[in-house]
Amino acid sequence: MTTTSPPRATSGAWRDGGPVGRRRFVDLGAVELERGGVLPAVRVAYETWGELNAAGDNAVLVEHALTGDSHVEGPSGPGHPTPGWWDGLIGPGRPLDTDRFFVVAANVLGGCQGSTGPSTPAGDGAPWGSRFPFVTVRDQVQTEALLADLLGIDRWRAILGGSMGGMRVLEWAVTHPDRVATAIVLASTAYATAEQIGWCQAQLLAIRADPHFHGGDYYEHGAGPETGLGIARRIAHVTYRSELELHERFGRDPQQAEDPLGGHGRYAVESYLDHHAGKLAGRFDANSYVVLTEAMNSHDVGRGRGGVAEALSRITAELAVVAVDSDRLYPPRLSHEIADAVPAAAVHTVHSDYGHDGFLIEIEQVGRIVANVLSGPA
Numbered sequence: 001m002t003t004t005s006p007p008r009a010t011s012g013a014w015r016d017g018g019p020v021g022r023r024r025f026v027d028l029g030a031v032e033l034e035r036g037g038v039l040p041a042v043r044v045a046y047e048t049w050g051e052l053n054a055a056g057d058n059a060v061l062v063e064h065a066l067t068g069d070s071h072v073e074g075p076s077g078p079g080h081p082t083p084g085w086w087d088g089l090i091g092p093g094r095p096l097d098t099d100r101f102f103v104v105a106a107n108v109l110g111g112c113q114g115s116t117g118p119s120t121p122a123g124d125g126a127p128w129g130s131r132f133p134f135v136t137v138r139d140q141v142q143t144e145a146l147l148a149d150l151l152g153i154d155r156w157r158a159i160l161g162g163s164m165g166g167m168r169v170l171e172w173a174v175t176h177p178d179r180v181a182t183a184i185v186l187a188s189t190a191y192a193t194a195e196q197i198g199w200c201q202a203q204l205l206a207i208r209a210d211p212h213f214h215g216g217d218y219y220e221h222g223a224g225p226e227t228g229l230g231i232a233r234r235i236a237h238v239t240y241r242s243e244l245e246l247h248e249r250f251g252r253d254p255q256q257a258e259d260p261l262g263g264h265g266r267y268a269v270e271s272y273l274d275h276h277a278g279k280l281a282g283r284f285d286a287n288s289y290v291v292l293t294e295a296m297n298s299h300d301v302g303r304g305r306g307g308v309a310e311a312l313s314r315i316t317a318e319l320a321v322v323a324v325d326s327d328r329l330y331p332p333r334l335s336h337e338i339a340d341a342v343p344a345a346a347v348h349t350v351h352s353d354y355g356h357d358g359f360l361i362e363i364e365q366v367g368r369i370v371a372n373v374l375s376g377p378a
């Protein structure tokens with residue numbers, strides 16, 4: 001196997017941590033971080049579908065977005081608090097055809113669904129909390145490269161993902177061009193834009209201003225910063241949808257019998273956002289939200305590489321860039337910027353009324369694009 005960057009340190013023996021439901025765990029040892037320092041004893045949770053062939057050249061990596069996890073496909077159950085977030089994409093005869101492909105999905109470094117993150121124990125047994133280091137998208141990809149090594153995958157047949165997942169796809173293709181045959185980047189960008197960073201600032205402040213945040217060391221307290229996390233989700237969720245969808249779906253309707261003009265009642269859209277806030281606060285760790293949001297803000301494939309265009313020129317993979325036409329958070333111009341820098345890249349458009357979340361909702365269109373891109377030989 002060859003890599004284009006020197007391997008970073010790993011230490012300690014790898015071991016398979018055994019399954020929980022479909023989810024398996026590997027201990028990767030220590031991972032050196034881009035910003036300095038080392039994360040010791042990194043563990044990654046992952047799931048697989050299908051079989052790795054004898055040549056080891058049929059593996060596909062699916063990269064999840066901010067609040068996703070390794071459970072791309074299948075019902076909820078032990079180890080899987082939610083159903084698959086791209087349910088219908090993986091299986092025999094499906095776009096990620098398990099008769100052809102060995103599909104892998106891992107929970108991201110810094111996450112809260114089995115991989116090492118702020119809520120997992122540090123060496124002293126207490127959760128990392130505020131001590132968890134700053135990690136970048138490159139650190140996350142480096143961790144996935146170590147996982148690939150351990151799974152015996154020298155080169156991915158394809159890597160695909162949307163939003164924050166698309167950031168990791170691009171970083172893979174730029175950092176390890178010889179390890180990626182096909183890259184599919186959906187609803188994403190080569191760098192976090194000023195507006196994206198701006199929306200994230202408000203979300204981070206909402207979490208950090210929650211009195212239950214305790215600087216990130218809230219685990220030993222009874223309550224965590226659910227209110228701040230919920231406000232962050234409300235802000236983010238509006239950016240994930242389109243103005244027209246919200247208008248046509250909710251308009252100025254009150255929530256059932258509530259009276260918004262009375263000072264206490266809610267509009268239906270407020271109730272909808274309350275619902276999404278409560279759901280996320282019930283399933284996601286606020287510190288992970290902070291760590292992953294800061295990682296997204298750090299995203300810039302051009303950093304230290306002579307700029308974005310220079311970095312993208314390293315890509316040798318077949319590159320498909322997928323834009324959602326109503327996406328106001330990762331607008332289609334950002335997909336075209338990527339494609340413009342990679343002469344052989346193809347741009348595909350998903351038509352959706354739903355905005356950025358269209359990459360999760362428009363599963364049939366996404367599936368058709370994925371199947372089409374993967375229909376040929378590597």
Ligand SMILES: CC(=O)SCCNC(=O)CCNC(=O)[C@H](O)C(C)(C)COP(=O)(O)OP(=O)(O)OC[C@H]1O[C@@H](n2cnc3c(N)ncnc32)[C@H](O)[C@@H]1OP(=O)(O)O
Nearest residue numbers: 067068069082083084085255268269271272275357360361
């Ligand atoms: C199913 C899961 O949770 S998968 C978990 C992992 N998820 C991920 O990784 C991706 C993150 N997920 C998401 O971002 C979102 O859940 C999406 C994109 C999948 C949601 O997309 P959509 O299917 O369009 O759902 P939508 O935004 O319309 O929300 C539907 C929910 O809002 C609720 N809702 C709708 N209107 C209202 C209202 N006026 N008041 C209160 N709740 C409302 C519905 O009852 C429904 O609740 P439920 O999801 O608990 O059943």
Ligand SMILES: N[C@@H](CCO)C(=O)O
Nearest residue numbers: 065066067068163164
């Ligand atoms: N709704 C998605 C969008 C992030 O891009 C998530 O929560 O992961």
